[in-house]
Amino acid sequence: MQNAENILFTVSMAGYFAAMALYFLFIAMKKEKTAKIAGWVQTDALLLHTAALVLRGIEAGRLPMTNQYEFATCFAWALCLVSLIFMRKYRFNVLGAFAMPVVFLMMGYAAMQSRDIKPLMPALQSGWLAFHVSTAIIAYGAFGVSAALGAIFLMRGRMKEEGFLARHIPDADRVDQIAYRSVCLGFLFLTITIITGAIWAERAWGSYWSWDPKETWSLVTWIIYAVYLHLRLRRGWKGKAAAVFAVIGFICVIFTYIGVNTFLPGIHSYA
């Protein structure tokens, strides 16, 4: 079964790459049909990726969210799913050209990790695992999309209003608003992640908050987005500054996920 999972993972990764290339072609060649094909490829790759995750879950006898490989592949899956939802909802194909490189990179990071299915250590044997990790995956996916939208906003400012791309990107206010909604979704889910993590930590380690580097950086990320929301809602802070902030916030998310595990070991060493 692991062979089938490996094949599905590799094919979906190739699919994501193809979708990314097609989105780039859509921008370069200015052909709308290319974007349509890219959307189909992305959807198919996502379905194959989902099948790979399901197979892994069946083989492991648990949700596949417990080590670096599994979290990275789920992160890529969520980012792809959230971007697809936003693209369909807002008819916004250019988003794919910005989200898919991050999805592909995350799949590449996953591919570099060990894919061995190992039994869960005692601390991870908890019903809270599913809530804590799945909400983190959705939060990270939503923040990824907001960063992609931030980048689109920044790029849009340099475009001619009459160009092909400008026609395929909603106006600046709309992009800004969609990015804000994406941050709201991510912020809500990050809050659930932190709360469920605290409840679980209390049962597993005896303390719901230990200032472990992963906890601390989750709080830092939460604060950064809290500042974004305050400035936006109360000060009318929109546009370029908000877009830059969304990108910075996502850099912080990536550091919380990869950087902390690499540079700041703690009790979250498995995630």
Next chain:
Amino acid sequence: MKKIWKFLSSMKFAVALLILLAAACALSSLVEQGLTREAYAARYGESMANVLLALQVNDAYHSIWFIALSGFLCLNLILCSVIRFPFFLRRYRREKTAGCRAIGLWGAWVCHLGILLLIAGFALGQMTLRETTVWGIPGDTRRMEETGLDITIDDFRTETREDASVAQYVTDITVTDPATGKTEKASVSVNWPAEVGGFHLYQNNTGPAARAVVTRNGSETQRKTLLPQQSMAESVLGLEDRPEYAFYFAGIRTMREEGQEDRTLYLYDLYKNGILEQSYYFFGEGSVEIGEDRITFTPETFTLLVAREDRFAPLAFIGGVITLAGLAMAFYLQPKKKETYHAER
């Protein structure tokens, strides 16, 4: 004075505090907490170690400046919640009268209240936290400090799967109240704490230990559980009838010989009048004779249970749930027509 209150309740002040707190957390996470001065000096050099200690970065999250930042954030939350309450109420009534879904207008206010409760619960919990540890091997009875209860470790087992991976650590205990003689049995494992005397008892650690039994003419005269390379109380066996002698449990080593399974070597040092007299190495159980005393060392596995009582954890939890509810209200239950606080002011 009015200006000061206005500033303390302002969003500008809140954002500045949040940025400072985020920076403080980020920087403090880069410096390992709770090390000795010597350890910091070895890592960062003498002068840097002095700076870190002077700024309390070695214990950043309990430092005066961090507590002050958190305190100011709480003050800001209280002030802005109180000052903005009439505004929220007025707006809510107006929207409600206009037939709009107005509950979402309370979202930000509810969220701030939740954060305030969360910080208060955490701070009060830290201030009143009672924590102690109980460790030992099966058969040991220890007094659990703070409660006066005796904990007897009936059994400790490491449950393994077919592939030899650890499935669970389980400690079975008997809790005795010496005052009443009442006993109660409980089981503690990872993710499944037990409740004892108002404390939550958590399975925290395990590792090698040794049981030392002193016999004279076949009768047991002394017994102690030793932990390797710990303090005097935990790793030294002083012979009661021969005070000049003491055994120190110096640790374990894994011996690897080609084609053979790993074997664990237990190391004990014998001191006479504080001077190392001899070292002993045993694979498994071993004995040493000093005069008519025979000291037998048996390898064991210790279990460490952490007992904590945090009476304010439920408050922090309630704060977290309220924060979440506030966010959901603020993001997804807003009335269609929006208006800002500043616009009305």
